[in-house]
Amino acid sequence: SKPIVALVGRPNVGKSTLFNRLTKTRDAIVADFPGLTRDRQYGTGKVGSYDYIVVDTGGLSGEDLGVDTLMASQVQQALAESHGIFFLVDGRAGITPADEAIAIYIRGFGKPVQVLVNKTEGCNLAVLTADFYALGLGDPIGVSSAHGDNVAEAVDDLIDRL
Ligand code: GDP
Ligand code: MG
Numbered sequence: 001s002k003p004i005v006a007l008v009g010r011p012n013v014g015k016s017t018l019f020n021r022l023t024k025t026r027d028a029i030v031a032d033f034p035g036l037t038r039d040r041q042y043g044t045g046k047v048g049s050y051d052y053i054v055v056d057t058g059g060l061s062g063e064d065l066g067v068d069t070l071m072a073s074q075v076q077q078a079l080a081e082s083h084g085i086f087f088l089v090d091g092r093a094g095i096t097p098a099d100e101a102i103a104i105y106i107r108g109f110g111k112p113v114q115v116l117v118n119k120t121e122g123c124n125l126a127v128l129t130a131d132f133y134a135l136g137l138g139d140p141i142g143v144s145s146a147h148g149d150n151v152a153e154a155v156d157d158l159i160d161r162l
Pocket of ligand 2: 015017029030057058
């Protein structure tokens with residue numbers, strides 16, 4: 001069966017934008033305010049060389065990991081059923097305490113993780129990704145969910161590791 005890739009990260013980093021790009025749909029609602037994706041949303045991956053399933057999740061704010069039970073459990077379900085994880089962060093915002101808390105949470109699942117530093121179109125990738133090595137989840141890749149930069153490469157890299 002097809003590998004499942006979960007999209008996780010704090011609100012507003014671009015998970016739903018990436019979901020729509022990967023599935024070539026507009027099924028996930030993209031919003032300028034956080035927290036819109038309440039449930040997991042599934043789609044068929046259409047970008048890259050492999051067949052796979054993508055799961056979009058609601059945002060995880062680091063402080064909410066134990067508090068917003070419904071949201072946390074949706075994310076937990078997505079992580080539990082996935083084979084690989086895209087952990088999205090916002091390259092323009094830089095690393096936040098919530099990112100650090102989510103990194104610890106994700107590491108507990110022991111699954112292949114790729115950190116995607118999103119919103120890097122038109123930016124110096126080396127500069128924007130440098131901070132995120134501190135998450136301890138390997139080499140971050142700079143992408144643009146909105147424009148598609150590096151997205152196909154990132155999917156192929158992750159699925160190659162599954
Ligand atoms: P989510 O809460 O993580 O699902 O984030 P969304 O996909 O809803 O996006 C949140 C905001 O970030 C929206 O205003 C998007 O248009 C914007 N956004 C998403 N991806 C990118 C990107 O690659 N570059 C830029 N500049 N903005 C983006
Ligand atoms: Mg969303």
